[in-house]
Amino acid sequence: MTPETPAIGAAAPDLTGRRVLVTGVTSGLGTATAELFARAGAEVLLAGRNRDKLAQVRQQMRRDLGPALGDRELRAIVVDLADLSSVRHAAAEVSGLGPLDVLVNNAGVMALGPERTVDGFDVQMGTNHFGPFALTGLLLPALVSSGDARVVTIASQAHRLAREAPLEDPRVPVVRHRPWRVYSASKLANLLFTAELDRRAREAGLPLRATAAHPGWTATGLMSGSRHGSGGGIGSILVGAFGLLGQSPEEGAAATVMAATADLPGGAYVGPSGPLEMRGLPHVVGGSRLARDAWAADRLWQLSEEATGVTYP
Template identity: 45%
Template sequence: MAKNQHPQPWATTALPDLTGRTAVITGANSGIGLTTVKALAGAGAHVVLAVRDPRRGESAAEHVNGSVEVRRLDLADLASVREFAADWHGDLDLLINNAGVMNIPEARTKDGFEMQFGTNHLGHFALTNLLLPHITDRVVTLSSTAHKVPGNPRIHFDNLDLAREYQPMTAYSQSKLANLLFTLELQRRLAEAGSSVRALAAHPGWAATNLQGHDASFLRRVFMRLGNRLIAQDSEAGALPTLYACVQDLPGASFVGPDGMFEMRGAPTLVSRSAAASDPATARRLWTVSEELTGVTFPEPAAVA
């Protein structure tokens, strides 16, 4: 390398040949999910778009060059999660827990859970554990810098649904904190079971997608639209931390995000998490509660890849 020449930031061109590998991506019909599909399929992987609306999934798949298929998955319905997992046969190299809802008005999943916690965390918790006997490489779960916004985000164990004090941003922050605690405890359990499978997390920074368009607050929607134009990365840049976590040789429980100011944009790199997201005792407690709520448990060690 010439003197004073800096290495190029990591990009999709650095993806290895993924021929023969299979990935499942939740929420894959738009935004970062669809961009991730295109990148992995373009590198040779067979990619399953796990989506709530198969018609929208098929429409999105038409714009992907590579081997893809569409399967129905509604993370807000545990019966749908169980059906998806029961229909899976054969190895699965990558599970990417990408789908999510953000700052929405108060709502409930089909099973009665607060929608953001139920979709972003519990749905993925159940899906991951049900698919785990098939997974051969890693699980990548999308979190957010919202897990450490001012106000000391925490898991409200005494009121997970926030039924008495629902605030959209509080619910979203709780769900994104849960994603990181889930990754931490999943990695601990995998290592304890002697599995080579790794659990990692990523966040996209501020990426311009349709996720912000469902915010419960009109003023926040206006602010988000402005931010999408002036600050945000596009979905291609926003997907880089996910892709980096999918293929780089990283330690289990790693957290990947952009390297720019406030982690809003930039090249993918390892980033820090809050103290609350690093607490193993809270991670174990959340895991136990999640098992009780979903009825899904960590597979017996002999069944883990």
């Protein structure tokens, strides 16, 4: 991408002729992100796990964008990040389209479990980290062929709650499952992945920058989708709080757009500039000490290659 100067809250530059893939477009931040990119002129690939929901989002976006969409197609890509065979299938389809300028690893789940993915991973680690790790690796040739690619992965302030990096074998169930702890660890994994991908790309001289973003508190389906979002207790309080205090999905997605298009150094992390990074225009933020642990980032990378069977070229 040809980057623009990173002002706080910078709008997307003209992205005409650029191809962008956003995962998790069927709800919340993903829908808003896809629409912001489409409004900026990009060819947007709408990725989601549910074919019917994808068709609805596509229709809605066509209506919202109207004539501004021109002859751009809004192609739907079916991908279940909790199923590596689906990830492989989707990556092959996307690679067949030609160069990919931006990949946004946005899809995620929160505080679920102890269910396992099709491949036997914890559902949160599988959906939030291992699926995106595999998808990014399989799309690397398409990204590199764009000549100036960006991979943006959506993390969370929740990464700060992680007590250690998730370096245990994801296929071995833990004795006592703690949904919030796993969510925090998966979001820490997003930042470790970003740092390591960027480091490896630089070392190999690849034309690719990896960045991360978080949307602060944004009112979406994430909290209600968690099993703590219903049935009273702290989860219901949090759902109410997100609904009342949260930014709109469009405001939350501004951090993603900045991480994807502003002239930032690789490894940059973007989030809201307001108090506690809960809301506000996006700017560059910092991660926790654990998120800067280069040894853990490398170890997680090796573990992810082993677990997914996807080895980066």
